[in-house]
Amino acid sequence: MAFRDDQIPIMEYTGGTMAVPAVPGAGKTFIVANLAARIIEERRHKPGKVLVVTYMNSAVNNFKSRISSVLKDKGITTTNDYEVMTIHSLAMKILRDRPDVVGVNEEFGILDDVRKVFYLNEAIEEWRKNNGERIFKSLLTDKAATNYRDKGQDWWKDFFSIADCLISELKLNDISPEKLRKYLEFLSHNSIIRHIYEIYRLYTKRLKTEGYLDYNDLLVLAYKALLRDEKLRDKFQSRYTFIFEDECQDSNLVQCKILALISENSGNLVRVGDLNQSIMGTFTSSDPRFFADFCKDAEEKHVMNMAGRSSKEIIDLANFLVEYARSNHPVQRCREALAEQKLRLVTGLEDFKNPQLEEYGIQAYYLDSWDEVKKDTIKKIIDFKSRCPEKTIGVLVPYNNHVTEIAGDLRRLNIECDELSNTAEKRIRVTKVLGNMLRFLGEPDNIHKFMSLIDVLIDDNSEEKEEILEFISKNKVDSLVRSDINLENTKVSRHLSEKIKEINKVLSVSQSSIDNLILHISTSLNLSTEDKAMAQAVASFVKYEIKENPSLTLEEISEQLLDNKKSVFKHMSDIIYDLQGYEPVPGRVTVATCHKSKGLEWDCVFLLCLTEYNFPALLNARFRSDYYYFKKEYTNPVALGKSEIQKLLGERGYDNPFLEAKIDVLNEKIRLLYVAITRAREYLYLVAHNGNQRFNPDKPSKYFEVLQKFIEGERTRKG
Known part of the structure; x- marks a missing residue:
C-alpha cells in the first residue's frame, strides 16, 4: 500500500498521543483504517483491542468495512482485535457494566430521541399550563404580543429547541434539577434558566419514573462511573490499548474526558479532525477549542494537508478564503475562525492525482431575486447533465426551506433528485x-x-x-x-x-x-x-x-x-433518516443544506444564497440566531442561558453574551462557507442575489464580493 508524503509520518506512529489535523479530502477514514490495521497486523495492541470512536452510525459501518477490507488484503480475518462504535455506544457499554456505581437501576433504558420529543413536549405543555404561558408572553415584544394568536404556535416550536439546548447544557455541566434549585436564589427573577428550571424538573422526573436515561445522562454517568470505580476504569483501560477518535472537532468536554480517562494508562490516543470544519458549536455543546488544545499538547502532531478531492482551482479558492479570513476579516476577533492550514495538491502518487480541467471551472455571479436564482440554476443543471451525464451534481443552500423549493422545482421538470435536509x-x-x-x-x-x-x-x-x-x-x-x-x-x-x-x-x-x-x-x-x-x-x-x-x-x-410544521415529526425524521449514509450518484441531483453536505463531495456544486443574511461577515448584520419576537434582553435566549450557567459554575461568564454569540455565529458561518466550497471536485458556481428590499432586505455577502473578485482575477490571468 502506497501512502502520500503527508500520510507517511502518521503511518509510522507506534504509540502515545497524536493529533492529526486533516484538510477536506485528505482521506481521514483511509488513514485511520490503515493505521488501525497496521497496529493489529503487528500485534502492538495485545493484550487489548483497537477502539475507533466516531459520531454517526453510518460512519461506524464505513470504518468497520474499511478496516475489515484492509485486514483481508493482508490475509487477516480477525474481528476480535478491534471495535468501532459511536461515543454513546461506548458510554452505554461502560454504564451497563456497573450502573450501581452511579445509582442507576440495572434495568435502565435509553431514551431515544424520538421518545425524548414526547417527554420534553409533555414537560413544556405542563409548564405552559402552570403559568408558563404568561411567562412566555412576558418575553415578547409589544408588536409580537399582538400577533401571538397567529404566530404563537410557531414560536412555541422554537422554544422547544431553546429548552432542549439549555437542558443539555445543564446536564453536561453536571447541574441536576436539585442542584439548580439551590442556585435559583442567585438568579434574577427574569433569568432564562430560572424559567427553564420547572421544565427541566418535570422532564427529569418523567425519565426517572419511566426508568430512562437520555443521551446526555449516558455520557455524564459513564464518565462518573469510570471516575468512581477503579476496577471498572482498569477494565476499560486494559480492554482498549489504542484509541482513535474521528471528527473530534465536534467533541464536547465530557466526550473528551471519557476518552482521555480510558487511554490514561496506555497513553495511546489518536485524535483526527479539522478545526476548519467545526460547524455545529452554535447549536450543540461541541467546541473546536477542545481539539485545538489537544493539538498543542499532543506528543506528536502531523497535518494531512494534501487534498486529493478537488482541482487546483478549487483548492486555490479555499486557500484564498483562509488567507482573507486570517488577514483581512473586518471583525478582528474572527481572524482566527479558520486555522492556518492550507490545502496542497497531491504529489508523489500517480494514481491519486487531483482532477484536472482544461477550462476554469469556477463562476461567481449574482441575480436580482431568489426566483431568478432557481430558474438559472435549474437551466444550468439541465445543461451540465446533458454535457456530463456521468458526473455528480450537488446544490447547496443555507436552510431547509430552500432545499424544499429547489427539489420541488426539479421534480416538476421530472429531474430526479435527493433531498438532504431536516424537512426533506x-x-x-x-x-x-x-x-x-x-x-x-x-x-x-x-x-x-x-x-x-x-x-x-x-x-x-x-x-x-x-x-x-x-x-x-x-x-x-x-x-x-x-x-x-x-x-x-x-x-x-x-x-x-x-x-x-x-x-x-x-x-x-x-x-x-x-x-x-x-x-x-x-x-x-x-x-x-x-x-x-x-x-x-x-x-x-x-x-x-x-x-x-x-x-x-x-x-x-x-x-x-x-x-408539515409540527415539530415532533421533524425531530423524528431527523433521527430516523440520518441513520443511513448517503452517496451521491450520477443522474440524480443532490439538494442539501450546507450543514448536511459535510462529509460528501460532488463533481459539480452550485452554492446558492450567498447573501449577507445567510453568511454575515459584520456584527451589525441580521442574525438568524436572534429571535426577533423576543424583547431586546432575550433576543438570543440560548446565549443568555449558557452565560448564566457559566456564572453558576463560578466562571466569569460574558458581560455581553449576545455579542459573544454573534462572534461565534460569524466564525461558524465562514467555516460553513469553507466546508461548502471544498465539497466540489471540478466545477463550482457561487451565486448571490438581492432580497426584496421591503419585505426581505438582503444583499450579496461580503464573502461573495471578495471571492468573486478573486475568481474574476484568476479567470483573467488564465485567459
Whole structure:
C-alpha cells in the first residue's frame, strides 16, 4: 500500500498521543483504517483491542468495512482485535457494566430521541399550563404580543429547541434539577434558566419514573462511573490499548474526558479532525477549542494537508478564503475562525492525482431575486447533465426551506433528485400517507378524501397520475374499492388497481387500536425500512397522545400528521433518516443544506444564497440566531442561558453574551462557507442575489464580493 508524503509520518506512529489535523479530502477514514490495521497486523495492541470512536452510525459501518477490507488484503480475518462504535455506544457499554456505581437501576433504558420529543413536549405543555404561558408572553415584544394568536404556535416550536439546548447544557455541566434549585436564589427573577428550571424538573422526573436515561445522562454517568470505580476504569483501560477518535472537532468536554480517562494508562490516543470544519458549536455543546488544545499538547502532531478531492482551482479558492479570513476579516476577533492550514495538491502518487480541467471551472455571479436564482440554476443543471451525464451534481443552500423549493422545482421538470435536509420530501411523505389514510378511514365514502389518499400514494413523477385522479373524480368510492373500474388505458388501470389493493388490505383489518392500525398500514403499503421505522415512531406518538387524550378521533390525529410544521415529526425524521449514509450518484441531483453536505463531495456544486443574511461577515448584520419576537434582553435566549450557567459554575461568564454569540455565529458561518466550497471536485458556481428590499432586505455577502473578485482575477490571468 502506497501512502502520500503527508500520510507517511502518521503511518509510522507506534504509540502515545497524536493529533492529526486533516484538510477536506485528505482521506481521514483511509488513514485511520490503515493505521488501525497496521497496529493489529503487528500485534502492538495485545493484550487489548483497537477502539475507533466516531459520531454517526453510518460512519461506524464505513470504518468497520474499511478496516475489515484492509485486514483481508493482508490475509487477516480477525474481528476480535478491534471495535468501532459511536461515543454513546461506548458510554452505554461502560454504564451497563456497573450502573450501581452511579445509582442507576440495572434495568435502565435509553431514551431515544424520538421518545425524548414526547417527554420534553409533555414537560413544556405542563409548564405552559402552570403559568408558563404568561411567562412566555412576558418575553415578547409589544408588536409580537399582538400577533401571538397567529404566530404563537410557531414560536412555541422554537422554544422547544431553546429548552432542549439549555437542558443539555445543564446536564453536561453536571447541574441536576436539585442542584439548580439551590442556585435559583442567585438568579434574577427574569433569568432564562430560572424559567427553564420547572421544565427541566418535570422532564427529569418523567425519565426517572419511566426508568430512562437520555443521551446526555449516558455520557455524564459513564464518565462518573469510570471516575468512581477503579476496577471498572482498569477494565476499560486494559480492554482498549489504542484509541482513535474521528471528527473530534465536534467533541464536547465530557466526550473528551471519557476518552482521555480510558487511554490514561496506555497513553495511546489518536485524535483526527479539522478545526476548519467545526460547524455545529452554535447549536450543540461541541467546541473546536477542545481539539485545538489537544493539538498543542499532543506528543506528536502531523497535518494531512494534501487534498486529493478537488482541482487546483478549487483548492486555490479555499486557500484564498483562509488567507482573507486570517488577514483581512473586518471583525478582528474572527481572524482566527479558520486555522492556518492550507490545502496542497497531491504529489508523489500517480494514481491519486487531483482532477484536472482544461477550462476554469469556477463562476461567481449574482441575480436580482431568489426566483431568478432557481430558474438559472435549474437551466444550468439541465445543461451540465446533458454535457456530463456521468458526473455528480450537488446544490447547496443555507436552510431547509430552500432545499424544499429547489427539489420541488426539479421534480416538476421530472429531474430526479435527493433531498438532504431536516424537512426533506421523502421524510414527510410517510406522515402524509398515514395522515391521508386515517383521514379516509374516518370517512370512507368521501371521494375527495379518497382522491387525496391516491394522490399521495402515487409518485409525483408518474405519467398516469393526472388521468387516474381525473377518473376517480367521476366515480364513487364504493365502486372504486370494489374494483368496478373500466379504464381504456390498461397501464392506468393497472396502476390504480395496485393502489386500491393496498387500500383494501387496510380496510380488511379488524377493529384495532389506532397505533396498531398505523403499523398495519405500514405493512400493507410495503414501505422501505426507513419509512417503516418512521411509521413505528408515529405509532408510538399516537399511542402516547391517545393515552393523554382518549377522545382523540381519526380526523384529529390525521390533522396532526398532515401539519408539515409540527415539530415532533421533524425531530423524528431527523433521527430516523440520518441513520443511513448517503452517496451521491450520477443522474440524480443532490439538494442539501450546507450543514448536511459535510462529509460528501460532488463533481459539480452550485452554492446558492450567498447573501449577507445567510453568511454575515459584520456584527451589525441580521442574525438568524436572534429571535426577533423576543424583547431586546432575550433576543438570543440560548446565549443568555449558557452565560448564566457559566456564572453558576463560578466562571466569569460574558458581560455581553449576545455579542459573544454573534462572534461565534460569524466564525461558524465562514467555516460553513469553507466546508461548502471544498465539497466540489471540478466545477463550482457561487451565486448571490438581492432580497426584496421591503419585505426581505438582503444583499450579496461580503464573502461573495471578495471571492468573486478573486475568481474574476484568476479567470483573467488564465485567459
